[in-house]
Amino acid sequence: MLFPVTYRVNARGHMEVGGCDLADLAHEHGTPLYIYDEDTVRQRAAEFVAAMGDAGEVLYSAKAFASPAFLRIVAEEGMGLDVVSAGELHIAAAAGFPAERTYFLGNNKSAEELELAYRAGCTIVIDGAYEFELLRRAVPPGSRARVEIRVSPGVKPDTHDFISTGQLDSKFGFSIENGQARAAVEQALAHDRLELVGIHSHIGSQIFDLRGHVAAMEVMLDLLGGLKRDLDYQPQCRGAGGGLGIAYTRADDPPTPRDFVETIRGALAAGTAERGLKAPRLVVEPGRSIAGPAGVTVYAAGSIKDIPGVRRYVAVDGGMGDNIRPKLYGARYEVLKVADPEAPATETVTIAGKYCESTDILITDAVVPPIRSGDLLCVPATGAYCLAMASNYNGMPRPEVLMVKDGRARVIRRRETLDDLLLTEVF
Template identity: 40%
Template structure:
């Protein structure tokens, strides 16, 4: 690889300064490392806002209302929720913890949607007491609990019915969610959706406003969305006649693909929007239905490319004619995706982005697991101890899935925007472990 070719790996929000350092939205990453240490997760807030605006603009010409709901399981923090509240988007939460943090951030409750395949009684009670915008009903057990709680609080709750439509996206088996064999939603083929509609219709304080379907993640084509829209609107026509069911809202989920490596070629975000709108228009007309509101739930496609992980290089092991391992001070404890479903990444040495000397290496994490590998093969300028490795597109499901495996503290999270930085989440320390621990001396 010739000098300057490493720059081709950079994301759209990155530059190289005169010190040959990686710069994200005007902030030198080496300055961030000096200030906050490593491992460090860096989020470009300008890019997050740009992605949100692209989605909102893409749906501007739709004849009914639309909602862009950020799927906060991708990454959540108090500061991010505060930013999103000002960006006029909705919020998809999947636990009482995410709901609590959103409320603490002052996020408008009417724009919160509550997901999950096993919501607890207490979680649903909080959601109803807080009068959030919508609960996405996932199973019959939830219908019973929501009915009990809405009657108890004398409060009407809007719900979407989550459907497992039998449509599979072309993605890893662990992140497909629309197929029939899924823990999520009511199975369409077996008649579960009809039973759910009938049960909800008989409840006094549950107001069904429409349907929800999510067919998977990291999707690089529009076909799956078109097929599921065709199936659901055809069924909506039947259910309107049978149950008086009105499809006021159609939530097609998220799953829009992003770029992790140079091999990824995701569609422009507005291509997904255009395909979804056209499919809804076509199928609504065909089935003699009024155009429903369209809701989407992008998570990865909003924060994924905005996130960069910074690590310090440590030990190295060279096995002649086989492999050279370069270890960093993070790994599967702060990014489980490569170990969980063979996710691929790329990156650069942030302090020596473009240099001629190079070699192929494998990036190993520091956890005591052979499978703790962040990147199996990557060409870099010959790494040395204390170099800083930047791995790109780690903004989704990195920090949010982080653990304390091997008692490793979770990294700090920094936001950058237009040359400024902000510590959004402090670095966990070993002293923090003691907050939940009890000594046997207290037994």
């Protein structure tokens, strides 16, 4: 699924999402423009929640894209939330997101963040030994914070090294391999201000091959087997992380949310039965697979530069400041002409951004129909980890964001102005 569920080519031959003509939206709201399709967000969220049933909980991972309007929608679909900073918790609070359905993760939480998370009533996922000390200060005597321990299961999934997190050499979690995970569990159980409710792992992101999750579950259940045998401890929850991949090009064929949840549920049920363990509640935390396919970006083509015998550069009015993924992880995208998305692709061009970096390239060697300056171009599958990582590099205001549904578009984040660039400056 490369496009939002409501995508179609309308009677004018234009791209349409959520019943809105993308050319009309671009003319009215300007470019670059990020557009989220509400039906896609709801459908993806609902598929995860339905597949989970009463076996556990599905959290939306706010790092993929967090805005109050977006978070309200995932909350309405029955999801919990995973946040990694006081900032994400603040955005969630502005959305009225229930704190008791919020988990606070992160590899270097500050004392202030831990105190905020505890006071708000979040479950805190401990990622390093330093947090035990900080939590002793954050939690008053006689009280206990609900915590999980994040474990690194030593499994390498089929994804880019930069988004693999479950291997021994990782800044995330306590390793099983070197005994630190077991020691952390013992420390949490002995801690007078903590209630250890779960054991968590997250092996990486943009994963297509679900066997990585099955392998991680096996390793984690071996750990749980040892905890039951030696410490008579069985956790209430097993956090299995996020990581379901999405299609960025038509060639990509990722598993569905249902496949993802059912595979992990199946591995948990079979693995606990085999080991004589009580099945803990399963918690998963997808981000990309909910926000990613729901979002598209519309740019306007500007300067077109031919370097004979080398390449043609088509520059758009955004780039690495709103989508750093091609340069951060070598991510691949497709581009379509908003006014004629099905035009035959006859040329190979490189879609460049407008930032003063030669690495500011959105798509190298895109095969496209002829593009002229002024054409509107759409890049699909940009809902996750694009705006979330957006910057004001080169003094560029960040784009406007729309939520579309049933032919109506509402602004959920206004375009930044030049004056916004000065808001935090002290003269």
